[in-house]
Amino acid sequence: MRRAVCPGSFDPVTNGHIDIVQRASALFDEVVVAVGVNKSKNRLFTPEERIEMLREACAGFDNVTVDGFTGLLTDFCAQNGIHAILKGLRAVSDFDYEPPMAQMNASLTDVETVFVPTSPEYSFLASSLVKEVAMFGGDVSALVPDFVHRALTKRLAERAAEQG
Ligand code: ADP
Secondary structure, eight states: OOEEEEEEOOTTOOHHHHHHHHHHHHHSSEEEEEEEOOOOTTOSSOHHHHHHHHHHHTTTOTTEEEEEEOSOHHHHHHHTTOOEEEEEEOSHHHHHHHHHHHHHHHHHSSOEEEEEEOOGGGTTOOHHHHHHHHHTTOOOTTTSOHHHHHHHHHHHHHHHHHTO
């Protein structure tokens, strides 16, 4: 059984993530989307909300499950019999950041990182950018699923009201 993990914070899930998960699901027998739930002040959505949105977004993929993880990704892999980490590569910054991470993870445990190039239409797409553009009223409806767009609009309005 070839099992891979797609890790990330998914705050929130975008069409770029879904594209990568879909491609992972075609390459591997089983795919676990692992949502990092380590404490961070900068998240817009709670771990439970991020996991729930991913479950809805991935509902159409039979061999994909969604789980949360804390601590080291390599420990999560060891606990779940996962030997492959699948990552999408977008901009030059990903090319700088990802190889050392992959080498570190390989040195910690028996796990290989598989890089998949982003689909060109999503190469600019990142959760952080979606949130920033949406916060200033930009239209991000083509970049995330409809239900995520609704949740994003609602949460940003709540945040704006909180901040007066
Ligand atoms: P992080 O919180 O590590 O920055 P994200 O939650 O934004 O990560 O994304 C998780 C992973 O999904 C990234 O490491 C990357 O591999 C992949 N990914 C995200 N957006 C895209 C995209 N537009 N195209 C391809 N891969 C992507």
